[in-house]
Amino acid sequence: MQQPAKFCLATLLLCMGLLLSASAKAQDAKAVCEEIDRLMEQIKIAEAKAKVDEALDKFPNDFEVMWRASRVYVVFGDTQPKSEQEKIYVKAKEFADKAVSLNPQSSVAYVRRAVANGKVALFRGVLSVKDLVKQTRADAEKAIQLNSSGDQVLATAHYILGRTHLKLSETPEVMRIPLGLAWGNLDDAIKHLAKAVELRNDFVMFRLDYARALEKDDKFAEARAQLEKIPTLKAQEYGDEERKKEAAELLEKLRGK
Numbered sequence: 001m002q003q004p005a006k007f008c009l010a011t012l013l014l015c016m017g018l019l020l021s022a023s024a025k026a027q028d029a030k031a032v033c034e035e036i037d038r039l040m041e042q043i044k045i046a047e048a049k050a051k052v053d054e055a056l057d058k059f060p061n062d063f064e065v066m067w068r069a070s071r072v073y074v075v076f077g078d079t080q081p082k083s084e085q086e087k088i089y090v091k092a093k094e095f096a097d098k099a100v101s102l103n104p105q106s107s108v109a110y111v112r113r114a115v116a117n118g119k120v121a122l123f124r125g126v127l128s129v130k131d132l133v134k135q136t137r138a139d140a141e142k143a144i145q146l147n148s149s150g151d152q153v154l155a156t157a158h159y160i161l162g163r164t165h166l167k168l169s170e171t172p173e174v175m176r177i178p179l180g181l182a183w184g185n186l187d188d189a190i191k192h193l194a195k196a197v198e199l200r201n202d203f204v205m206f207r208l209d210y211a212r213a214l215e216k217d218d219k220f221a222e223a224r225a226q227l228e229k230i231p232t233l234k235a236q237e238y239g240d241e242e243r244k245k246e247a248a249e250l251l252e253k254l255r256g257k
Helices: 004-040 045-058 063-079 083-102 108-122 130-146 151-169 172-179 186-199 204-217 220-232 240-254
Strands: none
Touching: 004 045, 004 063, 045 063, 063 083, 063 108, 083 108, 108 130, 108 151, 130 151, 151 186, 151 204, 186 204, 204 220, 204 240, 220 240
């Protein structure tokens, strides 16, 4: 009877060892993700990208690492020469695809894929990549439907949807009908951009594009009200200082309207 007892004890010890190892690995992944978040908050994009690359080697199937990889690669792509951007955005989309497969009930995974697809679509020209535009819309709507990752992610989903409508509305509807993109319209752009600002009112990008949509709808006083708040906002994302300059220029243009 001693052999089975020894076997059971050995099995128990093995299981405990595996559990402890898995727990330690999860803690390591969490620490790396927190470091990536800190670097992104400090707008240290190159350092964040290096940390992401390390994390991908160490934790290739970790959901939290994967969606962050997509986010970091998108912003890193923004910092690179135009000749290098498309392949970086495509890589960001691949990371987001994997994040969706790892956790299909997470809003943030769909938001990251929508962002990456949107970047590729803008790079190639929206009307030339209609399927990417449709996927961007579908992912943003899925993220809103799930609403499983907090207000900041929900705000980004509304922003993406609003920005997609705004970009499409720049092209006459008659040209979009054959592509199945006639759904893009200014009213929905304003609605979703307003919601993004409501959910995250301290983010420069959201207020600037909301103001642009309001200007396009000849709501100049409302657009000015948004633009006047932007100088007080902290730069939180790569490009925010440039966006602040664009906001100041647009505000000057709208004075007296």
